[in-house]
Structures are given as C-alpha cells and as structure tokens.
Amino acid sequence: MSPSPVVVDDEKVVGQYQASWKAIMQQVREGSSWSGYERNCAFLNTGGQFAAASHVSGLNFSDDGRGLAVTDWDQDGDLDLWFRNRTAPRLRLMLNQSSPECASRHLAFRLTGTECNRDAIGAVVEVHLEGSDRRLVRSVRAGEMYLSQSSKWVHFGLPEDAKVTGVSVLWPGGVRSNYEGIEVGNRYTIKQGETSARRIEKKRDLTLETAPLDTVSATSGHASIVLPAPVLLPVDSYFDDAGNLTSLPVSNSPWLLLLWSAGCEHCQKELAQFSKIPDDFKVLALCVDGRGAEQRKRARDLIAETGFAGDWGMIGANQVEQVHVLQEALFDSTPKFAVPLSFLLRPGNEIVAIYRGPIFSEVVSYDCQTATRAPDVALRNLAPPFRGRWFTLSAPPAFLPNMIVRRMQERYPEEALPYLRRAAEKSAIIAKQKLFAELGRRHYFLAAKFASEQKMGKSDHHYLKSIEADPRNPSVHNDFGSSLAGRGRLGEGRKHFSEALRLKPDFPLARKNLAKVTELLEKAGK
DSSP states (O other): OOOOSSSSHHHHHHHHHHHHHHHHHHHHHHTTOOOTTTOOOOEEESSSSEOOOOOHHTOOOOOOOEEEEEOTTTOSSOOOOEEEESSSEEEEEOOOOOOOGGGEEEEEEEOSSSSSSSTTTTOEEEEETTTTOOOOEEOSSSSOTHHHOOOOEEEEETTOOOEEEEEEOOTSSOOOEEEOOOOOOEEEEETTTTTOOOOSSSOOOOOOOOOOOOOOOOOOOOEEEEEEEEEEEEEEEEEEEOOOEEEOOOSOOOOEEEEEEETTTHHHHHHHHHHSTTTEEEEEEEOOOOHHHHHHHHHHHHHHTTTSEEEEEOHHHHHHHHHHHHHHHHHOOOOOHHHHHHHHETTTTTEEEEEEEOOOHHHHHHHHTTTTTTTTHHHHHHSSSSOOOSSSSOOOHHHHHHHHHHHHHTOTTTTEEEHHHHHHSSSSSHHHHHHHHHHHHHHHHHHHHHHHTTOOHHHHHHHHHHHHTTTTTTTHHHHHHHHHTTTHHHHHHHHHHHHHHHHHHOHHHHHHHHHHHHHHHHHTOO
C-alpha cells in the first residue's frame, strides 16, 4: 500500500496511491478480507496482567470490524459496546450483562462548558474516595479510535462499598471546580460556573429488543438478490435463433432474462422449468456460448429438448463481460461468472433482482409482485436478506449509476455512457451540470476516435450526443463542422462553425474554417 501523497500535484505519487487503492479494492471484491478473517479479540484485566476473554465474552465475531464505541447504553451502571463493521451486520450492540450489581458501583458525569467549548472536550474529572490516597481520573475526549466516538459521559467504575469524598473538574483553560454531595450509583450533569452537580433521576426508556443472530450457513449454490435501486441492463441487443442481430425487447410489464450454456446441467433444468410460461410474463433465454453456427445448433437442440416456451438467442463474450463488470460494480465481493444467471427486469429494462444459480418460481413470483412494483425509495427495504433496521440514509439516486460508470468506463467507455447520463439526470443542479459536461467530453473523445478509424456514422452519432449533453462546448462544434465539411457537407459544417464562434468569438480556427467553407459555398453558388 502506497503512503498517502504529501503533495497532491505530484502526479506520479498520486498515481501510485490510486493504483494501490485500486489493487486492494479488487482483492476485496474477489473475496479477500481487510482483517484477514481474524476474530475480534477481548482481553480481561486481572490486575497487572491481561487474560484472553474473547470467546467467553461473546465478542469474538469474525466481522470485518471498523469502529468501536463505548457507552452505558442501557444505563445500568456498566459499559456496553457498539461495533461498526464494513460487512453485514453493519452495527452490533453488545450489552454488558456480566455484573448485575454494577449500578451501585459506578458514577457518571456529563459536562457542559460555558467559557470553554460546549462539550468540555479536554476537561479532566477526578474522583476522590474515602480512605484512599489514589484518585480516579478520566477526561472528556473527541474521537478515541478509528472512525469512532464513544459517549461523552465520563464513566467511573468503583470498588465495592466505595464512598466518594469529593469530585473536581479541571476545565479547559485551567479553571478548577470542586463538587461535594456526590453519591455512588448515580449520574450527574455538571455545568461550568455552577457550584453543584445535578443528579439525573430518570433513566432513559429503551425500546431496542434483543433477537437471536441469524445463522450463517454454507452456500447452497444459488442466491436471490433484490437490488436497493434499479439498474439499467447493460445488454441492449442479441443474436436471435437465426443469427440476426436483434434489439432487446422493451416490455410494459416485468420480464425475466436468463443467461445459460448448452453444456450446463443446471441450465437444462432451468430451461425445462419454463416449458410453460404465463401469457402475461415474458422470458428471454440468451446462450453465452458464442454465436457461431455450431454453438447455435447445440443451443437450438437443447431448447427443443427442454421444451422451453420463451424466446431465445445468443450473446457474445463482450456482452457477457459487461454483465460481469456490472456485478463487480454492484457488489463488494463478486464470484466468477457462472450460469444460470437471471435478471428480473421492470419496464424500461431496469434490473430489480438478480438470481444466481437455480431459480425458484415462487421467489420470482414474489419479486414480481413486490420489487417490480415498488417505488425506488422502497426498494432498499426489500434488499437485505435478513431482518433489521436502517441506521443510514438512502444513497442519492445518482450514486449507483455513477459508481457503475467509474467501474465500467476503463474497459467499456462507450457502454458506460448510458449510466453516466442516468447519473447526470438524477443529480442536483451543480452536480448535474458537471456530469453532463463530462458526458459531453466523453462523447467528444469517442467521436474523434471513431473518426480516426473512418467509422463516420458512429463518429457523427457521438458528436451529436456530445452537443446534446453539453451544447456550450465550441471545440465540439468546430471539430464536427470540420468532419462534415471534409465529407462535402458544407452547409452543415458552416452551421457548426458559426455556432462555435457564437460561443467563443475569439476562436481563430473556427473563424478560419467558417471563412473557408463560406468561400467554397459561394463558388458553388450556394
């Protein structure tokens, strides 16, 4: 792992840093763990020595842990733990139930600053006990460990039958305050400048119910995944059973796309399941074996053997890889591409659910009734495979397509553009402008690329798309005008040169091109 760059304009160092992050994130996506699948460790202070207590404490989860916050959550006098993980479950609350008698052996203080900072960060609390020269000392801290902030209540655990003779607070700035009448087993608030501490009488009522943890079992070879937001299908065409290129259907109702292989035993059973298909439900089965005559014959024979009743066809290796890249963008850990693989789509060919391995008709039927009809904001409630409550806000609508763009653009720059457009359309005003400008630039680069390859139809398409996304770029108009004029389309070229000059009056090249094409048109009498 490269160290964080000290100077952000050092392109070499920044490039190494970004490459290192890219490599390590790829390892995570392939199943590696940040923590090496090590279990959490807990150690018990036995008085000068520490004993391993991970298992007996119940804390030895193999979570990919990120943060730990300490607080007396249930206000019973002992400290409880909140775990924050990179992987699910994202949050765990571990209630400390080791010592029921702790309520009579603790003190807790919440400080409020008036002359110093409001939370009294940096204040030091000292508790003096009867018959002891030792002081118990705690401080108020902001941030205690990685990505963690524990409670700002200052908590003390006390010896059995302890009596407090006094409490002092050293406030930030150096002022010290002393307090008497503090009784063990209570919680107090202390405000800077006041002469006494106020005892908190009422405990907070907790509504969080305990529940048994879900058992994690070995994979059964299949998975049903409802996406937290709809995602555009990367495949827009296929080769039909006669080998002709065909556009993917656009349906007004939910439908299922099934990817399969003629040599796959599970795929054979999958196809046989759809020997009968309801009239109001469409299934399209696309073979991933290639589109040669031999592969098409094998696919046709299997379709006939299984009695599959839907439409079928074939897709190439590039389309298969695009499907896999999409999954890599959606999931931290993505298994290698395998069939059968199915996608449940709602109108507009947006994916709402993915099925890996053998499919279950009752699951598909349920998802058709729920996921395909749910509004976007409700989809994420259907996505988790276990019960729970969200502690984070929904991601903004542009987040998912933007993430797919960044994942796909390196290998498939042209196919990534619909996702970039979707991200731009779903963004707020400032981000929308930036993303549409980026979309225009990417179409512009592709237009120039295809022009250099003499693929003028595709070049013209991307020039027009670039102008549609960002009509304020004078260079696009000038270059498109040059491309058109170079092919004899002088009138169209002149329009774009004029527009380039309107957008940028001090554009010498556009002015020169406009003068030249105007001269040619005048000579031609136009």
